[in-house]
Every structure is written in C-alpha cells, then in structure tokens.
Amino acid sequence: MRTMMALLALLALAGGFGACGGGSGEKAATRASATTTGDRAPSKGPSCAAKGIDRTHLKEGTCTAGGVRMVVANHTSELRLRTLAVAIKNIAAATKRGNATATGTYVVLTLSVRNLTGQSQRFAGETRQIALTIGEAHFGESLEAESSSDPRSFAAEGRTVEPHATRTGEVVFDVPTARAKELPKSGRLFVANWNESFAEGSPKEVGQFRLYH
Numbered sequence: 001m002r003t004m005m006a007l008l009a010l011l012a013l014a015g016g017f018g019a020c021g022g023g024s025g026e027k028a029a030t031r032a033s034a035t036t037t038g039d040r041a042p043s044k045g046p047s048c049a050a051k052g053i054d055r056t057h058l059k060e061g062t063c064t065a066g067g068v069r070m071v072v073a074n075h076t077s078e079l080r081l082r083t084l085a086v087a088i089k090n091i092a093a094a095t096k097r098g099n100a101t102a103t104g105t106y107v108v109l110t111l112s113v114r115n116l117t118g119q120s121q122r123f124a125g126e127t128r129q130i131a132l133t134i135g136e137a138h139f140g141e142s143l144e145a146e147s148s149s150d151p152r153s154f155a156a157e158g159r160t161v162e163p164h165a166t167r168t169g170e171v172v173f174d175v176p177t178a179r180a181k182e183l184p185k186s187g188r189l190f191v192a193n194w195n196e197s198f199a200e201g202s203p204k205e206v207g208q209f210r211l212y213h
Contacts, residue, residue: 045069058213069205075189079207083193084121084161085114088209089168093180097145097172104176106145107132107183112168113154115161121194124171125155128199129192132173134182140199142174187211 048054048063053072060073073079078087090110095102113123124130125146132139146155153159154169161167175183191207192198 071207074210074213081207087112100145105180107173114166118163120160123154128197131190131198133188134179135186139173142172145172
C-alpha cells in the first residue's frame with residue numbers, strides 16, 4: 001500500500017495528474033509519501049509537460065511522470081496499453097446497484113476492454129487494476145456494488161476477456177455526492193496492464209483517461 005501511495009504522489013508531483021489509489025474510500029493526496037518507489041526502474045522519455053500532455057494543452061499520447069510511463073487519452077478516445085486497450089462507452093450515476101446502496105453516489109462506467117494477449121484475462125474487480133480520481137481524492141472500486149451475480153459487471157463470476165477479443169462491462173465507484181458532481185471538471189480514470197495492480201507494487205505503465213475533456 002505504501003508503494004502504491006508513493007507512486008501516486010510522484011505522478012501528482014511530476015505530471016500534475018492528481019493522486020489515485022485502490023482503497024474503498026476517499027483518501028487525500030496529501031497523505032501520500034513521495035519518498036518511496038520500491039525497486040521499480042525509472043522509465044526514460046520526455047516528460048508529460050514537455051510534450052504538452054497536461055491540463056493546459058490537453059494533448060494525448062505517451063510521456064513520463066514520476067519515473068512511470070504514462071499513456072494519456074481523452075474520454076472519447078481509445079486508451080491502448082501494452083497488453084490491453086480500453087474505451088469508455090458511458091458514464092452514469094446511481095444510488096443503488098442490486099441490493100447495494102451507495103454511501104454517496106455510485107459512479108458507473110461502462111467500458112469496452114480489448115485483450116491484446118494470447119491468454120484469457122480478468123479485468124477490474126479484485127485485480128485492482130483501475131482507480132478513479134476526482135480532484136485530489138482517489139477511489140477504488142466498490143466490490144459490494146460490483147456483484148459477482150450481475151452480468152453487467154466485469155466482476156461477474158467466471159467473466160473473462162478472451163485472447164484478442166473485446167468485452168463490454170461496468171465498473172462502479174462509491175463517491176461522496178459532492179465529489180461526484182465534480183467529475184466532469186476534474187475526473188480521471190487510471191488503468192494498469194494485466195497482472196499489474198495499484199494495490200500491490202508499482203505498475204510499469206499507467207493509462208489515464210481525462211474525464212473532464
């Protein structure tokens with residue numbers, strides 16, 4: 001967890017992206033420590049600011065922030081990482097999902113995920129390979145809302161993305177209602193490759209969707 005928080009803080013400081021994480025609730029970016037990066041080798045390449053991949057210029061592309069390779073896309077584009085490609089199909093709000101009731105507001109994202117590998121893969125849910133940030137707060141998925149019996153959810157039991165195939169499903173975040181209203185102004189969705197997690201270690205490559213552009 002400490003490594004993850006350090007990575008997010010470094011991304012915030014180096015790239016102006018804001019913090020993200022894999023917890024189930026809201027955590028302020030200022031609680032992260034930027035002094036520990038584990039044994040991850042720094043990624044080399046132009047900084048995000050140097051390439052105009054920032055909030056001011058809003059360019060898309062690949063750059064380096066905090067020693068991590070970043071792939072940044074607007075929410076209307078496809079985000080392609082080394083092992084998967086993701087597109088956002090819809091963003092909605094809800095207060096209930098099946099038998100689950102939101103503490104604040106459920107932010108529900110419908111995603112199309114393409115598997116670029118030769119093996120079946122599970123996306124999101126307990127893999128902790130996605131995270132949502134709004135302003136300086138970051139959120140992990142609500143596993144309670146992502147029921148294993150809900151066919152719409154990527155967390156549904158036995159639901160995998162087959163090799164070189166595409167699957168559409170939903171991921172859900174439980175966000176304080178006041179924060180949820182800020183999503184169109186400062187929201188970001190972070191994605192990691194298969195077998196990499198924001199909860200364990202530091203992803204070597206991080207994808208980011210701007211939800212505000």
